[in-house]
Amino acid sequence: MSSLKILAQEELLEVVIQRASKYSRPYLAMYSSWFGGIVKNPACMLIPIDDHMVHRGDGVFEALKCVNGKLYLFDRHMERLLHSARSIKLDLPVTVDELKNIVIETIRVSGAKDAVVRIFVSRGPGGFSADPLETVGPQIYVVVTEPLTPPKEHYEKGVTVRQSKIPMKPSHIAHIKTCNYLHSVMMSMEAHEMKVDFTVSVDEDGCLGEGPTENIAIITSGYEFLVPKFGKVLRGTTVSRAMELAKDLVKIKVLSRIAEECIPLEEVYRAHEVMMFGTTFDVLPVVRFDDKKIGHGQPGPFYKKLLKLIREDMEKNPSVSIPVF
Ligand SMILES: Cc1ncc(COP(=O)(O)O)c(C=O)c1O
Numbered sequence: 001m002s003s004l005k006i007l008a009q010e011e012l013l014e015v016v017i018q019r020a021s022k023y024s025r026p027y028l029a030m031y032s033s034w035f036g037g038i039v040k041n042p043a044c045m046l047i048p049i050d051d052h053m054v055h056r057g058d059g060v061f062e063a064l065k066c067v068n069g070k071l072y073l074f075d076r077h078m079e080r081l082l083h084s085a086r087s088i089k090l091d092l093p094v095t096v097d098e099l100k101n102i103v104i105e106t107i108r109v110s111g112a113k114d115a116v117v118r119i120f121v122s123r124g125p126g127g128f129s130a131d132p133l134e135t136v137g138p139q140i141y142v143v144v145t146e147p148l149t150p151p152k153e154h155y156e157k158g159v160t161v162r163q164s165k166i167p168m169k170p171s172h173i174a175h176i177k178t179c180n181y182l183h184s185v186m187m188s189m190e191a192h193e194m195k196v197d198f199t200v201s202v203d204e205d206g207c208l209g210e211g212p213t214e215n216i217a218i219i220t221s222g223y224e225f226l227v228p229k230f231g232k233v234l235r236g237t238t239v240s241r242a243m244e245l246a247k248d249l250v251k252i253k254v255l256s257r258i259a260e261e262c263i264p265l266e267e268v269y270r271a272h273e274v275m276m277f278g279t280t281f282d283v284l285p286v287v288r289f290d291d292k293k294i295g296h297g298q299p300g301p302f303y304k305k306l307l308k309l310i311r312e313d314m315e316k317n318p319s320v321s322i323p324v325f
Contacts, residue, residue, distance in 0.1 A: 019043045019166070021287035025147035028110035031102050033093060033140040044059050047141060053122030056130050057180030060084035063279055064237075065147070066107055066115045066322065067314050073098070074319040076237045077119075083119055084176045092121055093138045094268065101143055106128065107322050110123060110144040116280065118143045120179065150281040158287030158299050159197035159276065161216075163265065164190060168201040168209045168232075175231050184212035196288075203232060207262035215239040216286070218263060218271040219302045225249075225258040226267075238310065239277035245309040254305075265290075273300040283307040 007015065009049060024042035031038045032047075053059030059086075066210045078096055086094055093101065103117060109142040120141040127134035166186045168174070183201075191212075200216050201209030208228050210216060215236035217227040225246050227239055249255040268274060273287035274294045283306050286297035 004284065009099075015308065016046075017041070017043050017111065018092070027143065028115065028146065029106050029144045031106040031140070031142040036104055040109065045143065046106075047122070048125040050128060051064060051122050051125045052130075052135055053120065053137065053138070053139075055128055056123070057182075058088070058090075058130075058132060059122035059179040060090060060096075060121055060177055061118060061120045061179055062177060063116060063118045065279055065314075066112065066117055066144075069113045069322045070314075071103070071107075071117070071320040071322070072314050073237045073241060074103075076240070078318075080177060080235065081119060081121065084178065088178065089178045090121060090123060090138055093135050094140060099140065101226055102140065104322055106142045106144050112144060112146065115144045116147055118145070121177070124202050148280045152286070154197070154281070154284050156299070158285040158297075160288040161200055161211075161274070161286050162191075162194050162196045162290055164199035164201045164209075166190060166199075166201065168203045171232050173215050175235065177234060177322075181213075181307045186277060187212040200289075201233075205262065206226055206264050207232070208265065209233050210236075211278075212277055214276045214281075217242075217275055217277060219255075219269055219273040219275075219300070220267065220271055223254070223256045223272070225255050225261050227258075228261050229260045236277055236280060238279055241313065242277060242283065242306050242310060245313060246306065248304070248310065255302075258287060269294075271295070273302045275303050282310045 011302050020043035027042040027045055029038055029040050030045040034048060047054055060081060062081045104137045107115060122139045122194045123132050124135035124137045124139045126136045164187050166183060169183050189197045198211040203209055208216060210233040217239055219225055234238060234281045243258050246255060247257055250258060268289055272295050273291055276284045276286060283303060285303040286294055287297050
């Protein structure tokens, strides 16, 4: 006789509700096309086990920020979501305008002016094989959570980085923001083991890649703002915007040029400044890379300038305002 309990439907609902736990408190609202609406209880933010996004990582996603009731770089995130979906032949089950309304409505229901919004497009439920044709069709899940605030000292004292030992993602995968992030998971584990804040991938030619969920860029001794080639790494919305904003610094000759190219490790070690870029934290200064001090070993002036430009841009150029705020 089985020692495992077989739960009746009513018992199951009770268990699900009790499962709401401290860690899920920052989860504010979730839209699910599968449920056909929005739920606010974190315990009910569930995905069917047979959704191929769960058992095969067959889906794509975006994470964007809502700052003071306004979505930052919404169009750019939508463009990347569509690019990712197209790359794995996944059709969105709604139009971009409908998705925009779903996002706005979910944020409105969450009641948060400042939040992180994650949009998932999954292959959908139906069967457990790798064959995408066996599903009933793509689904949309939108989750609104409280913003993640990185520790203050990361901005004030800088972060440490080491070269990753995990082979870099192949280019045909790296440009897609898929729901299979095992590379990033392994890099995050590696960072804990190496006792650094991030590890950064390096390709077989010795060119710099990216962090688990962030881009990296350098300011060379010749005042060039260099970023690893997009395609080999994810086209980050934050670093792309920083490259556009930094054009003014080229005009006034504070920077000599801005380019995407192979950055050998030696160039990183002798860089004036090294920075990480990503949606949740914007820009962070790297003060040590592989035990080598970067610049003066302190957050540098270009980091401060670029962080200021991004933060000002957030105020001046939000792409979508949430009507209720
Ligand atoms: C692998 C990877 N690289 C870079 C980034 C940075 O992109 P963004 O600036 O759009 O957050 C992310 C963000 O999620 C990522 O997952």
